[in-house]
Amino acid sequence: MASQLTLSIVTPERELVRVQADEVELPGTEGYFGVLPGHTPLLAALTVGRLTYRVGQERHVLAIATGLAEVLPDQVTVLSQIAELPEDIDVGRAEEARKRAQARLGSKGDDLDYERARNALDKAILRLQVASRARAR
Structure with a gap:
């Protein structure tokens, strides 16, 4: 093995x-x-x-x-x-993406693609978590 x-x-x-x-x-x-x-x-x-x-x-x-x-x-x-990689993540850009995705999810429009907006929010939060975890070391 x-x-x-x-x-x-x-x-x-x-x-x-x-x-x-x-x-x-x-x-x-x-x-x-x-x-x-x-x-x-x-x-x-x-x-x-x-x-x-x-x-x-x-x-x-x-x-x-x-x-x-x-x-x-x-x-x-x-x-x-x-x-x-954590060092390649642009924290400012990820934070802006998180805010945009949350705003989209908060809107009640008929044209909202919920799955796409939720996926964008998940990616932004993940990037922020990975970047902050690496910086905490």
Whole structure:
């Protein structure tokens, strides 16, 4: 059994992360799930959430939104539409996006696409949480 996993996080633009990790936690559509070396192979749909991974005693966190994860006993490959490292998140822009989404959800217009507005709010809140968590270290 492998002692570490090769974690690869890929967006349409680039490979964001390639690292040897001891543990990975992913936001699946059915809830968060953890992966350790030797995990049973699976393919999982991902939703808006925090992806965390541990290397030794150090934990790392990213914001991701929608995608797929392929889990093999010694490898986790994440294909995500959006993935952001904490240092790449523009906190001011995320705060503005949160305010816009909340305003949209607060309006009672017939043309409101509730699912889209709720998704935008979830992404903005996630970005703010990931950025603030990284700055708190």
